[in-house]
Amino acid sequence: MTDTTAHIDDHHAQPKGLARWLFTTNHKEIGTLYLVFSLAMFIVGGAMAMVIRAELFQPGLQLVNPEFFNQMTTMHALVMIFGAVMPAFVGLANWMIPMMVGAPDMALPRMNNWSFWILPFAFLILLSTLFMPSGAPASGWTLYPPLSLQGGNSFAFVIFAIHLMGISSIMGAINIIATILNMRAPGMTLLRMPLFVWTWLITAFLLIAVMPVLAGAVTMLLTDRFFDTSFFNAAGGGDPVMYQHIFWFFGHPEVYIMILPAFGIISEIIPTFSRKRLFGYTSMVYATASIAFLSFIVWAHHMFTVGMPLGASLFFMYATMVIAVPTGIKIFNWVSTMWRGSMTFETPMLFAIAFVILFTIGGLSGVMLAIVPADFQYHDTYFVVAHFHYVLVTGAVFAIMAAAYYWMPKWTGHMYDERLGKIHFWWSTISVNVLFFPQHYLGLAGMPRRIPDYSVQFAEFNLISSIGGFAFGLAQLLFVWIVIKCVRGGEKATAGVWEGAHGLEWTVPSPAPLHTFDTPPQVDDSVTAHKDQLA
Amino acid sequence: MAQGSYYVPHQAKWPIVGSIGLFLMVSGFANWMNGGNTAGIGPWMAAAGAATVILMMFGWFADVIRESERGLYNTKVDASFRQGMIWFIFSEVMFFAAFFGALFYARMFAVPWLGGVGTGAMTNELLYPGFQATWPTNGPANVGGEFQTVPAFDVPLLNTLILLTSGWTITMAHWALKKMKRGALVFWMLATVALGALFLFYQVEEYIHAYQDLGLTLGSGIYGSTFFMLTGFHGMHVTVGTIMLLVIAFRCMAGHFRPDHHFGFEAVAWYWHFVDVVWLALFLFVYVV
Amino acid sequence: MKRTNEMIVGLAMVAVITVITWGVFAVGDNMTAGVTPFSRDVYQLHMIVLGIVTVIGILVFAAMFTSIYLHRKSRGAEAAKFTHSTRAEIIWTVIPILILVAMAIPATRVLIDMEDTSGAEMNIKVTGYQWLWQYEYLEDGISFYSALDRDSNAARQIGSDISPREVDNYLLEVDKRMVVPTNTRIRVLLTSGDVIHSWWVPDLGWKRDAIPGMVNEAWTLIEEPGVYRGQCAELCGKDHGFMPVVVEAVSPEDYRAWVAEQTGGQQTAEVGQPLDEMDRDTLMAHGEDIYDAHCAACHREDGSGMQPAFPALAGNAVVTGDVSQHIDVVVNGRPGTAMAAFGQRLEARDIAAALTYTRNAFGNETGDLVQPADVVPLIDAQLDERLVSADRAAN
Ligand code: HEA
């Protein structure tokens, strides 16, 4: 009886070609769609970053005019955040969460399809603004008014594209929460869930809480521009700074949306290659929840220079500093997991180790930024740019790379080319530091961000940074090649793939068949990756 | 059947229709707003998009209703739908929170600062000498001209009572459904729809009054902005809710739902309660204080 | 045995990583200590925090590399079984909290100091515009605009043959500096006429946003005479990168002399009374100056504009068409675009000159002369409107 009802029309022929992808409700296929989309957007956003780095290669304007430069900065960030990093995490969630909790699919499979297919349309609109007469948005990804209101015809398109991305994210997040809360196999209690599942549960909650706030903020921009409202106009009793408060109420949780799933991934990979259970599983869960909670009360650390009352500045400074504590717990737990393990260093582990180090560097510069008087100097300089690329590129993106190497054998049934993987790792890790570390110096020496040209005293470090940038970009082409190669063939992967891996996803064959866990498995401590025995 | 395994539909065609619909709709709106040469096609594109989205909703819901009535959904599927609806409503709450946040921020910080309170001393002295912080206000530049506000204990109070009553009628409908009394169920559903429509009627009246007699418009500075955006988005939600109630009423007439199996009904009821609660907050913070 | 091994390798790792970190810091730039009491406080705070996080980083990385070195499978390491240690977890929760408190205390002290703007001996109102600054000395009655200097401006054009390296202080020089006395407590009042800008001179130790419709306060006390350079630090449109701030601190005596020169000098430079008729040559000459300073950023020096956002004025229908409409656009601006209401910024004389210039330059040979008297009524109307609404608001 169970088998007949599960897939009523399983016997119908699988449609081929485009229709298969347009209409699919299968979480693995949708996961693949997300991942491919994300990779495409990473290349688009990266190409824009290359334009930025090329213009900044030396002082003077050589390649693009300032207006276009600002468009590149803005679009680079929007594409990377909403097109590359977020969809990559959602794709990983789609692929892995049902398998990790022993569910046959996502809770709401039709809606899952919709969440994905809104995205290409949203980005069609966003990218099409590049070809509009007035050009793409050029007011930074933060779209501060009144500057953003000066945007030409592209403005309304950008706002609506953001609305669509928001709808997509909210639906995706609802699906993930419903799957986690409702679809777990018998015995998969909340405290037996893999940490990737836990971090995504909390991330999904953040998404549902803040994406609508972003929608509200940009809607107010839209009405201020087209329907005479005065939300951000002091003459009418509003305040331009009010936008910043609303935006950052979204924006700060948003940056954790981009890092919590990464924490989850790292918490899967380090135990596997240390051949040792994760240290402090329960405290990892609580730390994640604390970070999420704190993320709602620190937003104004992005606006210390707008002239807030003293009390507000102090509050936001203290709250921001506190985030270092739960994040520190995570770092220390990872180090303790490695401690007295039996480690090997395949590519996923290498990326995970680099993540721990480089994310910590980014986090520590974040704590410096939280110190208000010092932030008066750091704010809107390349010091900030360095900070957030350390947490975003060597944080979020490195974690995504680690996850891709870690689970690719499960997805494709083939091992990736380990030698090329290691080359990709070393090349990326060295070049990314050449790219972003000197930006700390630039910021401290006084170079503002979002400028297409600079005074000659900044020339040397910009030159180095640009060289690092091109090298890092090329390294990513190698990654694309490794993925293609792995999809096309390679050494057959076993079900377990990695020697030290635990968890339900490793009990199914590689490649994972289209339908897994139609009959829910029975779960106990022997299969979960994280057995937190109280000492 | 209810305990069978989880139903996973295959080959959903409606989502892509919905995506295309949304795409057309927003591109149309954007064109329309921009005016200029291409604006002419804007309204048509928007309309075509909206029609596509509506078509998608009909088709999608029809599929779901059919599957539900065929008994394909076990209790787990039902639970997923519930989760979906709860979190969707939560996202709506946060959307309204953004606008309430704007209202509170303007009243507690922006306007007082413009009036010279606290850190705003020099703002007031240098830019707006003589401007005093009051609420309601349309700012130091008197944007949009003189206006009067809608008194709370008038039509808004009536509308509050209407919505509260509708919350009661839909609960009565729920009881009737649980007791399987079709006649009463349909009656209470229609009563709820009627109250929703009545609310909308009065709100339209109020808007016309505001624009024509009170001088209160969307352009009336920060007061007009927050007033119309908050009540306007709420009104849009009432409209959607009323349509959903109507659909449910028809389904009740068509004999859908069973005492132990009526998620569609409950989802709409939850939505309606949410709209109700938002109104209470609006009544309090927009009209009364 | 195991423990001693870990200790030795651990200490070695600390040593190695410390050396590497030292090397990394040595090749780089650091924040300036600046020339005011604040900037020194901020610098010290920066160094304290940097020191603390550096030590944290070194310890964490050393522990990790020790493990990576010793606990490798290839070295025959066997995985231990522990998964938890309440004591360790309490330690690494409490110690970071204490460290954070230690950082928060000096930070709070410095911040409270900086936010107290009372007791100013002098007030300067700074207004940001796309893309120049206006400085108004409230006590001394001086007011002027300060924009990127001509040399930098020429060199920064795309395709210019001038190398930035040949220009002194490329992008960090202005046509007219903000001159201030040393050892004087100066309050800076910041606001903006269009979008948000941010006024920043690293040597003063702070930056603060200039927000349209709001006034922000900050203060400074410069101890050493000198020229201090900074830039606009908030994205404000295409020329955000070309909006430097240059502060020249001079002794109080020199400052008084400068003030005298400004107020005295202005009167002689005056072309007759503000509303006098001017002849064509005066209008054109003055108009070119005004145009280059206030309009060329968007409409280009040759009036070719930057399509499509910034219309060309050469051959433009408004510029070659009806004069009253032309005056209206420039006095009242175009709301919702970068075209600002220049009636609020420039004098009737200046607008008249700029209009005359644009109507007769770049091939727009209309032959029209616009006189200050033509512009005054619109400026007055604009002023009236603002006064009336301020009045109404007050009632
Ligand atoms: C993934 C994204 C991500 C993450 C995780 C973070 C993490 C943090 N960020 Fe960052 N941040 C961004 C993305 C991110 N940030 C972006 C994109 C911007 C710029 C936006 C824009 O303007 O465009 C920004 C800007 C930004 C600012 C504003 C700067 C400015 O504009 O002036 C500040 C200020 O407080 C800040 C602080 C922090 C802090 C304190 C953390 C903390 O969470 C870090 C915590 C981690 C650690 C501290 C390291 C590990 C801990 C230990 C080893 C324990 C011991 C440590 C101590 C006791 C100190 N960030």
Ligand code: HEA
């Ligand atoms: C997740 C987000 C994310 C990611 C992954 C990145 C990745 C990169 N970013 Fe990003 N960046 C942001 C988020 C991100 N950034 C944000 C939020 C801002 C702030 C925007 C604002 O101010 O509003 C910003 C701003 C920003 C600036 C400052 C711009 C300014 O202030 O004007 C710079 C400058 O160097 C920069 C560089 C880079 C580089 C070189 C990469 C590289 O890591 C990219 C590497 C990837 C590729 C290159 C693609 C793959 C390869 C190819 C396409 C092949 C072609 C390659 C060659 C020709 C060599 N970024």
Ligand code: CUA
């Ligand atoms: Cu002015 Cu940036």
Ligand SMILES: [Cu+2]
């Ligand atoms: Cu933040």
